[in-house]
Amino acid sequence: MTTSDVSIVAVGDAADAIESAVPVLVKENFASRLFAKDATLWGKEAESEAAKRLDWVGLAETSRPLVAEITQLRAQFTDAGLDRVVLCGMGGSSLAPEVICATDGVPITVLDSSQPDMVRAAVADRLDRTVVVVSSKSGSTVETDSQRRVFEQAFREAGIDPTERIVVVTDPGSPLDKDARETGYTVINADAGVGGRYSALTAFGLVPSGLAGADIGRLLDEAEAVSDLFATDDVDNPALRLGAALGGTSPLRDKILLISAGTANVGFGDWAEQLIAESTGKDGKGLLPVVVGDAPTGPLLADELWVYLVSGDDESAHPGDTAVQVSGSLGAAMLLWEVAVAAAGRLIGINPFDQPDVESAKAAARELLGKGTGSASAPAFTDGAVEVRSMGPDFLGSADTVSAAISALLGQLPEHGYLAVMAYVDRIADQSLADVRVPLATKLNRPVTFGFGPRFLHSTGQYHKGGPADGIYLQITTTPIEDLAIPGREFTLGEFIASQSAGDASVLADHGRPVLQLHLTDHDAGLAQIQQAIAQVTAS
Numbered sequence: 001m002t003t004s005d006v007s008i009v010a011v012g013d014a015a016d017a018i019e020s021a022v023p024v025l026v027k028e029n030f031a032s033r034l035f036a037k038d039a040t041l042w043g044k045e046a047e048s049e050a051a052k053r054l055d056w057v058g059l060a061e062t063s064r065p066l067v068a069e070i071t072q073l074r075a076q077f078t079d080a081g082l083d084r085v086v087l088c089g090m091g092g093s094s095l096a097p098e099v100i101c102a103t104d105g106v107p108i109t110v111l112d113s114s115q116p117d118m119v120r121a122a123v124a125d126r127l128d129r130t131v132v133v134v135s136s137k138s139g140s141t142v143e144t145d146s147q148r149r150v151f152e153q154a155f156r157e158a159g160i161d162p163t164e165r166i167v168v169v170t171d172p173g174s175p176l177d178k179d180a181r182e183t184g185y186t187v188i189n190a191d192a193g194v195g196g197r198y199s200a201l202t203a204f205g206l207v208p209s210g211l212a213g214a215d216i217g218r219l220l221d222e223a224e225a226v227s228d229l230f231a232t233d234d235v236d237n238p239a240l241r242l243g244a245a246l247g248g249t250s251p252l253r254d255k256i257l258l259i260s261a262g263t264a265n266v267g268f269g270d271w272a273e274q275l276i277a278e279s280t281g282k283d284g285k286g287l288l289p290v291v292v293g294d295a296p297t298g299p300l301l302a303d304e305l306w307v308y309l310v311s312g313d314d315e316s317a318h319p320g321d322t323a324v325q326v327s328g329s330l331g332a333a334m335l336l337w338e339v340a341v342a343a344a345g346r347l348i349g350i351n352p353f354d355q356p357d358v359e360s361a362k363a364a365a366r367e368l369l370g371k372g373t374g375s376a377s378a379p380a381f382t383d384g385a386v387e388v389r390s391m392g393p394d395f396l397g398s399a400d401t402v403s404a405a406i407s408a409l410l411g412q413l414p415e416h417g418y419l420a421v422m423a424y425v426d427r428i429a430d431q432s433l434a435d436v437r438v439p440l441a442t443k444l445n446r447p448v449t450f451g452f453g454p455r456f457l458h459s460t461g462q463y464h465k466g467g468p469a470d471g472i473y474l475q476i477t478t479t480p481i482e483d484l485a486i487p488g489r490e491f492t493l494g495e496f497i498a499s500q501s502a503g504d505a506s507v508l509a510d511h512g513r514p515v516l517q518l519h520l521t522d523h524d525a526g527l528a529q530i531q532q533a534i535a536q537v538t539a540s
């Protein structure tokens with residue numbers, strides 16, 4: 001069916017789920033209650049958190065005043081010859097602007113990493129023309145704080161006053177809010193009644209995107225055009241239909257393949273990935289988003305739902321026994337998925353507004369940093385430029401090469417499991433590493449996710465630790481080409497990212513999950529060696 005500029009077409013189990021679950025959601029008045037900010041929709045335990053997290057339903061209207069404010073600020077910067085925008089922020093504080101800018105074709109540098117080489121590269125580029133947006137809802141995320149410190153120092157060293165170049169987006173009253181105001185930065189507060197992954201249409205999505213030149217007024221128009229439709233208790237409500245397809249299949253198809261099939265919303269899967277994984281992956285339940293780019297060549301698996309992201313004028317139905325085809329302009333699509341995931345959360349029986357397991361990895365990282373140790377343990381063995389460690393169950397056996405270790409990890413895959421590749425490398429310079437995903441998925445004939453660390457910790461990281469215990473994990477870490485000090489901190493970025501990867505691995509291992517860590521002692525040689533080893537394993 002097609003309504004407004006949003007369209008949902010479903011076949012197979014997804015269509016059955018829509019047929020059975022949407023009437024229930026309609027009968028319960030889910031849509032109208034959601035838009036009336038009814039915090040009781042996800043059960044007693046979720047109520048107090050939900051009560052603080054539902055302002056996103058009205059953002060198309062309430063965010064309007066920001067458009068003029070941001071436009072004016074952009075004009076000031078442009079007049080001063082500042083035409084490069086860097087966004088420092090993690091997860092919900094950076095994923096939306098990346099998609100908004102890419103879709104609008106305007107450049108923005110998204111720095112969502114603690115990887116020293118990636119941070120150095122962002123700081124070294126056109127500093128004299130750069131405006132930095134520091135975005136953090138909590139105001140306490142260590143990656144973001146570290147990025148800010150590095151930029152502040154770089155500006156000072158270049159004889160530039162950081163207060164003329166740094167704009168801070170944060171919740172009112174956060175530690176960052178206080179500090180930034182005292183320092184004299186331009187601060188734009190976000191709506192505190194919206195969680196990170198639902199914040200695309202708040203100041204978190206709009207400030208960096210608008211400063212970079214994206215048409216944020218149009219984005220809000222697109223969301224506003226569908227708001228009433230999504231608030232309607234009707235079986236034709238596309239957001240309820242998508243929510244039912246995501247959370248209402250029986251048995252639950254919990255691996256959601258996000259396929260880019262002509263959509264104009266560039267990189268939308270990366271944004272939706274966080275929304276789905278962090279919202280649903282908890283209490284041993286959840287939906288695993290798998291961003292696959294092109295359509296998979298293998299058969300549809302019994303626990304997969306294929307979601308084709310198409311363009312509005314694509315009339316053709318995509319193949320697949322069970323599939324959903326979704327289109328919509330970006331602002332509409334963002335609101336569509338937010339409502340759909342909230343509805344899926346009710347169907348699955350989880351609280352879509354908390355992220356209980358993200359903190360556990362952060363705590364483990366803090367502990368390791370405190371001890372001054374990045375890597376948790378001595379390597380089991382070293383092969384060329386790669387140190388090999390295993391965590392969780394002892395699965396290495398007699399493996400003494402990188403490829404044998406990878407094969408041993410793959411041998412741990414449960415029947416309905418998935419493999420997550422987690423690469424703590426420079427996600428711009430080492431982008432090609434992501435190409436290992438497809439051959440691994442083909443070899444295993446099971447879902448394989450690929451995430452750059454620490455970015456994924458704020459996305460699929462919640463699902464890995466809180467969702468069903470059926471994952472196996474291939475962690476790739478590296479000695480940086482050149483480490484970087486964090487001004488005012490006792491640890492370097494290199495030490496910090498090492499503690500993040502080791503902390504996450506230790507939490508996964510505590511959950512009984514197999515983790516293989518491949519650590520590059522020499523970045524270039526190690527990377528080539530790992531790519532070769534994966535090619536060898538997947539070819540056999």
Ligand SMILES: O=P(O)(O)OC[C@H]1O[C@](O)(CO)[C@@H](O)[C@@H]1O
Pocket residue numbers: 090091092093135136137138139140141144196197278355358457458459
């Ligand atoms: O905006 P903040 O508070 O820096 O948080 C960044 C991200 O970290 C998380 O809180 C946890 O991963 C995400 O939900 C959030 O989007």
